[in-house]
Amino acid sequence: MPQPSSTARINDFAFKIGTVNGTGSASANSLLMQAIFRMGIPVTGKNVFPSNIQGLPTWYEIRVSKDGYTARPEEVDLVVALNTATYAKDVAAVRPGGYLLYDSSWPLDDTLIREGITILGIPFGRMCVESFQGDRERTLLRNIAYAGALAALIEIDMDVIGEMLREKFSKKKSLLDANFTAIRLGYDYAKTHYDCPLPFRLEKMDATKDSILLDGNSAAALGAVYAGATVGAWYPITPSTSLMEAFKEYCERFRLDPATKQRKYCLIQAEDELAAAGMVIGAGWAGARSFTSTAGPGISLMSEFIGLAYYTEIPGVFFDIQRTGPSTGMPTRTQQGDLLSIAYLSHGDTKHIALFPANPEECFYLGVEAFDLAERFQTPVFVVSDLDIGMNDWMCPALKWDDAYRPDRGKVLGAEDLEKIQRFSRYFDTDGDGIAARTLPGASPKGGYFTRGSGHDKHAAYTEDSADYLEVVDRLARKLETASHAVPGPELHLQNENGSAGAIGIISLGGCHAAVLEGVDRLRSEGHSVDYMRVRAFPFAPSIRDFIEAHERCYVVEQNRDGQLRTLLAIETGIARDRMTSVLDYGGLPLTADRVVRGVLHGEASAKSPSYSPAREPAPSLSR
Amino acid sequence: MTSITKPPVRHPSLPKNALGLTKREYEGAMSTLCAGCGHDSVTAALVHALWELDLPPHRAAKMSGIGCSSKTTAYFLRQSHGFNGVHGRMPALATGANAANKSLAYIGISGDGDSLSIGLGQLCHAIRRNVNMLYVLENNGVYGLTKGQFSASADVGSKSKRGEPNVQPPIDPVLLALSLGATFVARSFSGDKSQLVPILKAAMRHTGFAIIDVISPCVSFNDHETSTKSYRYTRNHYHDVAPVDFVPLRREISAEVPDNSVVSVTMHDGSSVRFRKVDENYNPRDRDAAYAYVRARQGMGEVVTGLLYIDESAADMHGVSGTVDRPLVEIPYEELCPGSGALAELMTEYR
Numbered sequence: 001m002p003q004p005s006s007t008a009r010i011n012d013f014a015f016k017i018g019t020v021n022g023t024g025s026a027s028a029n030s031l032l033m034q035a036i037f038r039m040g041i042p043v044t045g046k047n048v049f050p051s052n053i054q055g056l057p058t059w060y061e062i063r064v065s066k067d068g069y070t071a072r073p074e075e076v077d078l079v080v081a082l083n084t085a086t087y088a089k090d091v092a093a094v095r096p097g098g099y100l101l102y103d104s105s106w107p108l109d110d111t112l113i114r115e116g117i118t119i120l121g122i123p124f125g126r127m128c129v130e131s132f133q134g135d136r137e138r139t140l141l142r143n144i145a146y147a148g149a150l151a152a153l154i155e156i157d158m159d160v161i162g163e164m165l166r167e168k169f170s171k172k173k174s175l176l177d178a179n180f181t182a183i184r185l186g187y188d189y190a191k192t193h194y195d196c197p198l199p200f201r202l203e204k205m206d207a208t209k210d211s212i213l214l215d216g217n218s219a220a221a222l223g224a225v226y227a228g229a230t231v232g233a234w235y236p237i238t239p240s241t242s243l244m245e246a247f248k249e250y251c252e253r254f255r256l257d258p259a260t261k262q263r264k265y266c267l268i269q270a271e272d273e274l275a276a277a278g279m280v281i282g283a284g285w286a287g288a289r290s291f292t293s294t295a296g297p298g299i300s301l302m303s304e305f306i307g308l309a310y311y312t313e314i315p316g317v318f319f320d321i322q323r324t325g326p327s328t329g330m331p332t333r334t335q336q337g338d339l340l341s342i343a344y345l346s347h348g349d350t351k352h353i354a355l356f357p358a359n360p361e362e363c364f365y366l367g368v369e370a371f372d373l374a375e376r377f378q379t380p381v382f383v384v385s386d387l388d389i390g391m392n393d394w395m396c397p398a399l400k401w402d403d404a405y406r407p408d409r410g411k412v413l414g415a416e417d418l419e420k421i422q423r424f425s426r427y428f429d430t431d432g433d434g435i436a437a438r439t440l441p442g443a444s445p446k447g448g449y450f451t452r453g454s455g456h457d458k459h460a461a462y463t464e465d466s467a468d469y470l471e472v473v474d475r476l477a478r479k480l481e482t483a484s485h486a487v488p489g490p491e492l493h494l495q496n497e498n499g500s501a502g503a504i505g506i507i508s509l510g511g512c513h514a515a516v517l518e519g520v521d522r523l524r525s526e527g528h529s530v531d532y533m534r535v536r537a538f539p540f541a542p543s544i545r546d547f548i549e550a551h552e553r554c555y556v557v558e559q560n561r562d563g564q565l566r567t568l569l570a571i572e573t574g575i576a577r578d579r580m581t582s583v584l585d586y587g588g589l590p591l592t593a594d595r596v597v598r599g600v601l602h603g604e605a606s607a608k609s610p611s612y613s614p615a616r617e618p619a620p621s622l623s624r
Numbered sequence: 625m626t627s628i629t630k631p632p633v634r635h636p637s638l639p640k641n642a643l644g645l646t647k648r649e650y651e652g653a654m655s656t657l658c659a660g661c662g663h664d665s666v667t668a669a670l671v672h673a674l675w676e677l678d679l680p681p682h683r684a685a686k687m688s689g690i691g692c693s694s695k696t697t698a699y700f701l702r703q704s705h706g707f708n709g710v711h712g713r714m715p716a717l718a719t720g721a722n723a724a725n726k727s728l729a730y731i732g733i734s735g736d737g738d739s740l741s742i743g744l745g746q747l748c749h750a751i752r753r754n755v756n757m758l759y760v761l762e763n764n765g766v767y768g769l770t771k772g773q774f775s776a777s778a779d780v781g782s783k784s785k786r787g788e789p790n791v792q793p794p795i796d797p798v799l800l801a802l803s804l805g806a807t808f809v810a811r812s813f814s815g816d817k818s819q820l821v822p823i824l825k826a827a828m829r830h831t832g833f834a835i836i837d838v839i840s841p842c843v844s845f846n847d848h849e850t851s852t853k854s855y856r857y858t859r860n861h862y863h864d865v866a867p868v869d870f871v872p873l874r875r876e877i878s879a880e881v882p883d884n885s886v887v888s889v890t891m892h893d894g895s896s897v898r899f900r901k902v903d904e905n906y907n908p909r910d911r912d913a914a915y916a917y918v919r920a921r922q923g924m925g926e927v928v929t930g931l932l933y934i935d936e937s938a939a940d941m942h943g944v945s946g947t948v949d950r951p952l953v954e955i956p957y958e959e960l961c962p963g964s965g966a967l968a969e970l971m972t973e974y975r
Contacts, residue, residue: 038975212974226967228960230952231723233716254962262948264955266723268941270716271749278709278716278746279723285707286685287953288724308710398971401964407957440953441705441721442728445682450698450706462698 011041011066013200014073015154017080017146018090022054025082028143029060030393032150035160037213037395040205042068044514045393046590051238051331057086064202070359070395071515072388072590077200078153080146082124087112091119099198101149103142120194122149127185132178141182148186153194155201158187212398216389217293219360220319221246222399223367224291225254228407229317231290233268233279235298238331239387240321243293273298277305280316281380284309285451287440289371289407291317296325296338299345306380307346308453310476313427313438315374315410319367319383321390324588333588334387336510339564342382343538349473351480353487354382354538358513359389361396366536369488372408377483378438386559388590389511411437415444424449426460427472434479480539487537490544493517494531495524502529504600505551507580509535509565512557512591519557519596528604535565538572545573553607554580555600561586581606642678650675652702657692662814662840662855663762667699669817670731670760673824674701684729685721689714689743692769693735693762693840701731712743715750718757719941725951726942729828730757736777737767740795744776747797751804754832756940758824761797761835762814764842765853772845783850796922797837802915802933808834809914809933810868813858814841816929823931825870831892832940839927863926865906865917869898889934897931908933 017032019025026047033045044063050056063073081090081102087109094100094117102108104121113119124145128138151158161183169176190196221243224232234244248267255264270276276292283290294302299320309316320342324335342354353373355366367383374381418424418439426449427436436458439447449460457468458475495502504523508516513534523530533547548554548569556566563582570577583599585591638646650671655664674684681703688694690711697706709717718730739747739761750759765778774782777797778790801809808830812820820838827834839858841847847854888898889909907913914933921928948955 212971214974222967222970226961228957230955230960231720233720233723254966255960257948260948261946263946264948264952264960266942266945266947266952268719268723268753268945271745274713275716275719275746275749278713279720282707282717282720282722283724284720285705285717286721286724286728290720290724304710305713305716398974399967401961401967403964405961439705440725441685442683442725445680445703448682448703448705450708452706452708453710454708 007199008197009200010203011064011205013077014061014063014075015078015080015150016059016061016076016093017082018057018059018086019082019143020085021050021052021056021058023143024140025058025060025143028147029062031144031161031164032147032156033062033393034213035156035164036062036064036202037208037211038160038164039157039202040208041202042066042070042205042207042395044070044072044395046072046388047392048589049332057083066205066207068207069514069518069593071518071593074592074594078198080150082142082146091117101146101153122146122186122189122193124149124186127189128182131181131185137178141178144179144182145186148183149190150186151183152187152190152196153198155197155203157204158183208395210398211395213393213395214360214399215242215391215393216357216360216363216385217243217321217391218246219363219399220293220367220383220385220390221250223364224317224371225250226364226401227289227368227371229289229291229371230265231268231279231283231288232265232292233270233276233283233290234292234294235270235273235276237273237295237298239323239391240293240295240298240319242391243319243321273301274305277302277316277318280318281305281309281314284314284316284374285441287412289315289317289375291319291371293319293321295321295323295331297328299338299341303346306352307348307350309380310346310350310352311348311453312451313378313436313476314380314451315378316380317367317370317374317383318380319385322384322386324586330588332387334511334559334590335586335588336386336512336559337561337564337586338384339558339560339568342384343568349477351477351539352380352382353377353480353483354384355488356384356510356536356538357389358510358534359396360394361399363389364399366488368405373483373487375410376408376486377435377479378410379479384510386511392590411435413437413439413447415447418444418446425458427456427458427475429475429478433482434475434477435482436475484539484541487539487541489541490536490547491534492531492547493520493534495529501550502531503552504528504530504604505547505554506530506532506557506596506600507535507548507554507565507569508532508557512559515591515593516557516596518593519600522593522597523600528600538568540569540572544569545575548573548575548580553603555583555603556580557583557591557596557599559586559591560584641675643680645675645681647671647675649703650681650701652699655696655699657695658844660843661692662764662838662842663693663696664699665814665817666760666762666820666838666840667696669814669820670824671700672817673821673828676821677825677828679729679828683727684731687714687718687721687730687732687757689734689738691735691738691767692842693733694738696762697731697733712738712741713746714738715743715746715755715759719750719753719755722755722757722941723952725953726756726947727951730755732757732759734759734761736761736763736765736775736797740776740797744795748800748804751801751806751833751835753941754807754938754944756831756942757833758827759833759835760824761837762840763797763837763853764840764846765851766842766846768842768845777853779852782852783848785845785848796918797835798918798932799915801835802911802918806835806933807832807935807938808931810834810836810931811839811927811929812836813839813862813927813929815855815859816862819864819867819929822868822870826868826891826897826931829870829891829893829895830934831936832938858927861925861927863921863928865903865921865928865930865932868931870895889936891936897934909935911935
């Protein structure tokens with residue numbers, strides 16, 4: 001029996017639930033997270049799942065943080081172990097002094113009992129067998145039963161849970177009753193047998209009322225809808241698939257002709273990613289806002305078409321929801337391993353605009369911006385997200401829309417414009433920004449031109465002449481230079497309001513943001529002078545170089561083995577790679593603040609000693 | 625190369641079509657293919673067919689991949705947008721463009737290398753989607769631009785210019801298309817303009833994917849004694865099973881004498897295609913029979929030509945997708961964006 005603690009921790013702890021995938025635990029886990037969120041408490045949920053449909057271990061990690069930190073926790077105070085196959089791992093995962101709650105229908109082997117943690121058993125399986133009929137119902141309701149036990153142990157508001165169950169099963173009375181029964185089974189057992197609550201517990205707050213719980217793929221899909229995208233082409237690949245599925249769902253709601261129910265969008269499931277990229281480019285060429293979503297293996301296949309789109313100057317938006325590589329890698333684990341390949345994807349001299357959203361909120365706003373940039377610069381634009389952002393529910397501010405927004409279609413000459421000019425030359429830059437005007441097929445007899453991936457001059461005519469070729473490719477370089485001033489600049493978190501640089505400069509991007517923010521707070525609280533710059537786009541804005549130069553010691557925090565962002569920064573700014581120290585984490589799980597702090601402190605210690613090495617450490621295993 | 629432009633000579637007596645345009649206005653840049661190339665005859669037939677169809681040139685989109693055949697999109701319809709993409713990937717570009725703007729006439733030109741090797745997958749899936757487009761496969765059994773390698777359509781035993789026999793079985797685009805559910809399948813010969821022009825016209829009017837396999841001999845690398853894609857071989861083994869006449873909607877057809885050997889198929893726009901049946905047993909609306917017939921004749925060493933199969937009842941990609949009648953590119957942004965109110969309402973569902 002746990003001893004009542006006099007120093008109870010309120011709204012600042014983490015727990016995780018180990019189950020078997022395909023048993024319906026996902027809905028119980030989101031119920032838990034949503035209930036905490038509705039109690040007004042900042043909450044994060046990370047799904048650690050297998051590339052499998054049914055029968056393999058899966059974990060769900062929930063962190064509550066009164067301070068609003070949303071990064072993945074490195075330590076958990078409570079593990080709910082419901083999968084006998086992973087009992088050993090789960091027991092080991094509890095932090096010293098923490099708790100293990102397991103299904104005592106299947107007793108814990110004596111060898112698994114661990115000193116220094118408190119083990120609680122509740123016979124969820126047995127109770128459900130006694131209370132419900134049929135295997136399916138018993139399996140599903142076992143999940144609701146553990147949610148009930150947690151409600152007692154950490155004081156989740158039962159009224160909130162009740163309200164959520166009623167919303168979910170409003171039309172299925174029998175299911176509603178069964179769910180209530182199951183919730184009470186777990187709740188009452190915990191209350192009767194254990195001293196509730198545990199030394200860490202929840203207490204209502206008012207910190208989430210302007211927030212939502214949303215995954216990045218849904219947010220990105222919503223961005224595509226709001227940007228006015230009409231053509232989507234894709235090939236299913238984890239972890240990007242849910243983006244296109246969400247797009248379809250939103251379109252079925254918002255894009256049907258009211259009278260005929262016909263669709264104001266065309267979604268094509270392509271035969272592979274090569275074809276998907278070609279369809280996006282074909283549609284962009286014809287004047288639609290078009291996009292795809294994919295992951296690293298798809299990016300590799302799209303490389304040929306991306307080179308064509310770059311050179312023929314055709315807009316298109318490519319969402320890359322990164323997963324681990326190389327090759328097939330671990331499809332259900334996260335990473336930032338596509339940075340270098342995307343920056344210069346395809347053969348020949350190519351360079352691409354890429355945006356790096358840090359969370360679902362930015363997947364929406366940067367998603368919309370990607371379509372504007374693609375059309376303005378007539379080139380492929382990548383939105384580089386990852387599995388953690390894309391597939392996990394994040395707490396973020398509710399999305400807002402400005403109805404004054406109108407798409408930036410870029411330089412497009414219509415029939416009337418063409419009447420006013422002598423001759424249309426597709427690749428002729430009239431104003432020096434590197435962007436030439438285009439025409440859309442079918443618009444006017446005066447607008448026709450021949451789009452070709454082979455050598456072409458400024459009139460779009462075939463050429464093998466050096467000077468004519470150089471004129472075009474050098475203008476393309478100028479165009480991307482113009483883009484570096486137009487893409488979203490870095491987000492700066494400076495320690496000193498007067499602008500004087502701190503001793504330490506941290507540089508990061510994308511999904512690392514939450515962990516880095518928290519790490520920066522901790523480093524500052526320990527007396528370090530830290531500035532943080534979050535890179536939001538490529539090609540790099542000039543201010544990115546300024547930040548690096550202003551800091552004596554720079555740390556580049558990213559999730560890949562080779563320090564790809566650091567390499568890109570060195571290539572593009574000309575600053576020596578050794579001027580920046582890598583803090584790397586690439587084992588496939590979302591970054592933690594502890595990892596950031598350790599990496600920076602390791603670097604700080606090394607900086608004072610002659611042997612200077614990048615801050616790497618073995619990535620944590622799944623069970624730690 | 626394809627930048628050579630033709631002098632804009634207009635002969636005053638040249639006939640004009642309903643748009644007041646002469647055939648010259650359906651031409652493009654000067655061909656840079658070898659003299660006598662079958663592909664140039666296909667281009668000429670296409671120019672003629674499009675002119676006769678009164679197609680406004682700028683309302684067409686010319687799509688192609690890479691190869692000798694793919695270069696020919698520069699040689700007709702100079703006022704149209706053209707897209708010479710990457711090798712074997714024209715179907716994807718055409719599919720995307722068609723998804724965006726279905727009001728244009730999509731003319732895809734490909735070859736046997738582009739379609740049957742590197743681009744086989746894309747061809748198959750464009751057929752399955754029934755993308756509304758003309759797909760001309762200029763088939764010479766050989767890679768011309770890279771100077772004479774066998775393609776996937778080369779027949780077993782057919783010899784290369786250097787005398788090596790091909791030993792791998794060929795892919796027959798007609799049999800492939802029939803088995804994949806293509807809704808318009810034809811075969812013709814670049815040397816028979818009288819057959820090719822009406823087939824091209826019918827294909828242009830077909831709503832759906834219209835594939836024409838055109839035997840188009842390569843004079844530089846595959847027009848010799850032992851080649852089965854040569855002018856001589858094709859002429860000697862040519863079997864016109866279903867000669868076609870294309871009848872546009874506006875033309876009076878009452879003068880026609882009823883004839884039991886004629887099959888008439890009404891197209892979506894009301895025009896019709898009529899077949900003269902050379903072989904009593906041939907039915908161009910029976911997919912299995914068409915397949916069996918082509919196979920049987922192949923066994924006799926014959927190249928069966930004509931409009932071999934047509935199905936005007938199948939929905940094209942847009943029909944299957946249930947998209948609006950308007951081309952998607954013409955829908956104003958205001959109709960596409962749900963607005964701030966809808967977003968605010970949606971947000972309440974994520975709490």
